[in-house]
Amino acid sequence: MSSENRLDIVIFGATGFTGKRTIPQLTKLLKSDNLSLTWGVAGRSEEKLKSALLEMQQKTGEDYSKIPVIIADIDDKESIEKMTAAARMIINTVGPYRFYGERVVEACVKSGTHHVDVSGEPQYMENMELKYHKAAKEKGIYLVSACGFDSIPADMGVIFMQKNFEGNLLKYHKAAKEKGIYLVSACGFDSIPADMGVIFMQKNFEGTLNSVESYMYTTIKGGPYPGATIHYTTYESAVHGIANWGELREIRRKLYPEKLPTFEPKLHPKRSFFKNKFLERWCTIFPGTDRSVCLRTQRYMYEKHRQRPVQVHCYTAYANFFHLMVTLFFGAIFLLMSKLSFTRKLLLAYPRIFTCGMISHEGPTEEKQEHTLFNFVLVGQGWSETQLEPTDQFPTPPEKIALAKVSGNNPGYGATCIMLAVSALMILTEKDKLPPGGGCYPPGAAFANTSMIEKLNKHGVKFEMNPEL
Secondary structure: OOOOEEEEEEEEOOOOOHHHHHHHHHHHHHHHHHOOOEEEEOOOOOOHHHHHHHHHHHHOOOOOOOOOEEEEEOOOHHHHHHHHHHHEEEEEOOOOHHHHHHHHHHHHHHHHOOEOOOOOHHHHHHHHHHHHHHHHHHHHHHHOOOOOOOOOHHHHHHHHHHHHHHOOOOOOOOHHHHHHHOOOOOOOOOOOOHHHOOOOOOHHHHEEEEEEEEEEEEEEEOOOOOOEEHOOOOOOOHHHHHHHOOOOHHHHHHEEEOOOOOOOOOOOOOOOEEEEEOOOOOEEEEEOOHHHHHHHHHHHHHHHHHOOEEEEEEEEEEOOOOHHHHHHHHHHHHHHHOOOHHHHHHHHHHHHOOOOOEEEOOOHHHHHHOOOEEEEEEEEEEEEOOOOOOOOOOOOOOOEEEEEEEEEEEEHHHHHHHHHHHHHHHHHHHHHOOOOOOOOOOOOHHHHHOOOHHHHHHHOEEEEEEEEE
């Protein structure tokens, strides 16, 4: 199919829990930005796709009767290739991605189609970068994973803090060079080396960010609201991710043959559990993919932009010590049972039993989703000064601390769908602000220079510096 006849966006898996909920969010974003992009839905069953559109039409009041429906079965390679050839962008919501993701990515590369998904699976994401980054650049397309909760708040949150903490040193560099001018603000420096081209300093945020610790927690407004908290597919992805964690070593050895320089002081992980003085909450290490996504972005920033990489550790915060202990207890059982084939089958066969009802194939109710609030609090440390080279070492310990927060509601399936749709639109409408030429990236590397944070702020995902905690 010629590029002129392609739909701009196709939501693959539009009958699923996440895919169906992406439909109204995409519609809302297109109307808000007055974009006349064309879109359609894809999946195995025409009847179920039309039913999903009708359900969302009744919920939103939008007319979806003329939305194109594409039949595509993940087990039918030809149908997947026809689907990707019919679109400029695939929003892929069919997981677990370790089983189904590569088939769509491969087809997208073949047809020259952009691809975004909500994977939280490091093995899949890093393997896709290893195998398809070069091919994607040759095709001029973008493959971006982890475009939902909780990786967008973590990765873009670090980017947000980095820009505000350090000042927008690089924001106007390219434009100033094109004009042959120098931009210098009065921030207390007597002189700036001319070979930097441009310095734009914000006095309150000048400096160098060394490390970020993120703390994620959710709260329920009102309630209680019975039923599951997480949909089964998210749980299934986590089980298989833990079971196959050992794959990452070999993937990373091939993906990153050269180690980054050592940056001091090194950010060490905290104890197994502790109380955070800013939040007054008990915390433990977050076992998800956020840290690996953030570190991939920071490596990219260092290698491509000579920007000092920020060290990152991620934690989960709990309202009290009892909730923390209960989580650690069930987490230990989950970890052990995921490692063995027999017990892993039990975990997957009886999710309600092994999670005390938190996981189900039906997922959380609409009421529970809308009353669930999320917060990502980021604590950054660094120096008030800047260095000419990213590898320069500071003679003194970090003396500057800053706080940022990313917050919103309905994290798993409302905010995620907003983030996913915004990610697709960034690629289609702000391609000139993405890494040049295409490729496979984490969201922070892909969207650092776009208006993503402004768009998310506008649609209920709030980024703020120096928040009230």
